Amino acid sequence: MTGSGRLGLVRDRDDHGQARCVIALDAMGGDHGPGAVVPAALNYLKRHPQVVLILVGDEARIRSHLSGKGLPERLQVRHTTQEVGMDEPPSKALRNKKDSSMRVAIDLVKGGEADACVSAGNTGALMATARFVLKTLPHIDRPAICTAVPSLRGHTHVLDLGANVDCTAEHLFQFAVMGSELVAVVDGIERPKVALLNIGQEEIKGNEQVKQAHELLSRSQLNYVGYVEGDGIYLEDIDVIVTDGFVGNVALKSSEGVAKYIARMLKAHFNRNWLTRLSGLVALPVLKGFRRATDPRRYNGASLLGLRGIVVKSHGGADALAFEHAIAIAEQEVEASIPQRIGDQVGRHLAQAHYRESA
């Protein structure tokens, strides 16, 4: 029995025996719903011949975005009658929305009809539903949300981003293993550099959980490089930065805020008068190139790690281009069998860290 078999995650094969990747998309989630998800799906299929996409949601609304054309090959629709609201409490969504696009997309993963699902819906409801339906992997107490953020070296993965507001040292350790496994595969790095987010590089600072996680990680066989401060997310050469969900969420939201503040200030300065507008026109190609290079849409797609199945969260405000990027992350995780890898590694790393503790 293979690792994937145990986890109920055996991949489909097409008529020629080739592995095929089926991804369910919550078509109703996010600010734009099918208006972003349907064009993203159509475009994604063109460039990914091994992928089958299932649009889950209100069939009439989905079809209205197909602009009169029939369903292309490798695109399916699964009709659902409910939607989870962006501000709906997770427990309510879980109890009352069993035929929501979000729930059914996750059910498809659970039932083996899809290898992964992507949703731009409400994060809390998505996590609660995914956890309830798919369950967590062995040795994982809590799933975590992980995403890549742009940095001077290219990008850095950060987790948790909001699934867990209070974390023990053991939770942080599990996040470190999950992040390390994800990055090993998606970035092709054998031993990713892992750091703990803290408020000072001296060992005296930080709270108890962080200090204890530091001890656990120092004893582990992960490539743990120590503490990093907030600015290190963007400036230092680290692959995985681990923190609790409250801190991670605030760090990323604050960063978004600063980036928007800077963009608006820059625009205002170029719009001051005709002279500055003229210099803005001259600088336009550079500013556009800069904007492309730092486009947050290229980083859209956060992984819900630690589950017995692949769930990717797209930003609620994602447009079609950004949503496509989230689909790409889901496909990458399917190719790499991320849940199996995490399932295999977490227990091993935990045992090692605790063995050395008692040694």
Next chain:
Amino acid sequence: MTGSGRLGLVRDRDDHGQARCVIALDAMGGDHGPGAVVPAALNYLKRHPQVVLILVGDEARIRSHLSGKGLPERLQVRHTTQEVGMDEPPSKALRNKKDSSMRVAIDLVKGGEADACVSAGNTGALMATARFVLKTLPHIDRPAICTAVPSLRGHTHVLDLGANVDCTAEHLFQFAVMGSELVAVVDGIERPKVALLNIGQEEIKGNEQVKQAHELLSRSQLNYVGYVEGDGIYLEDIDVIVTDGFVGNVALKSSEGVAKYIARMLKAHFNRNWLTRLSGLVALPVLKGFRRATDPRRYNGASLLGLRGIVVKSHGGADALAFEHAIAIAEQEVEASIPQRIGDQVGRHLAQAHYRESA
């Protein structure tokens, strides 16, 4: 007996009976020591005729930065033999560095020889020493660090920035009162808008401390506007944002990191080739204006609030211009008698919040 009398903070008067502001400067703190502090002091005195500055530190080193000239009027030197290292553990600094520039600057405030002190030294040691020497105000369990950050509306004050890694709801409430009092005076706003930093605007999110602080603040007579997410620091119309020191520190450091990342990316894009460099030259006045408007040095100076005395922390990397800004904050707090105001208000607000709780 006045509030200031009770707190031992009666202001000096000059020969003409005018209130005079005496500020002690830790000349040895920060990355540049007297190289930044001495020129900052000289420049500050020129534009502030009511201020007396005391340079605390190694007299020979201080005098070497006076470039052969004698001491100008209103500038004094207090010789000390020790320095607190930037990475020195606070407890060690407190025990072994009784003749350090940092300690003596704070002692001057305690003894009434100075109305305030400014240090660019190690934050942990500064907070520990200030707390030990000056003590906290009545009703204040823990002092907090507060600073203004630039935002679309001008600026926003955030606290705590690292003094307290684990905070109860009551601590967060005290921070809210302290921040509100500070902003009322320095920004001249009668009822500053106060928000709690959280990871979602829905009431379901957040950790226990934040939810309980929300209850306390909702019952208080502060102008409490609810939760705000990380991006709100820079984008929303809020005067005071309250959070624990771990989260606040990470939020601000992350923001610094993003700003540096964006600046470097922008520079790299303008430096790509001769054509982009040329367009950069054309855009230079705009870019310079933008940089001036968003210059972090204009926001240098964090207040240690909740103490029986005024202590301002300058950024460790501050140059003379930035250090001058920190001196200006200290002077503003002296003018406004910040510790007295906080001492008067915290008890009143706490009693009100708890009275309504039991009502």
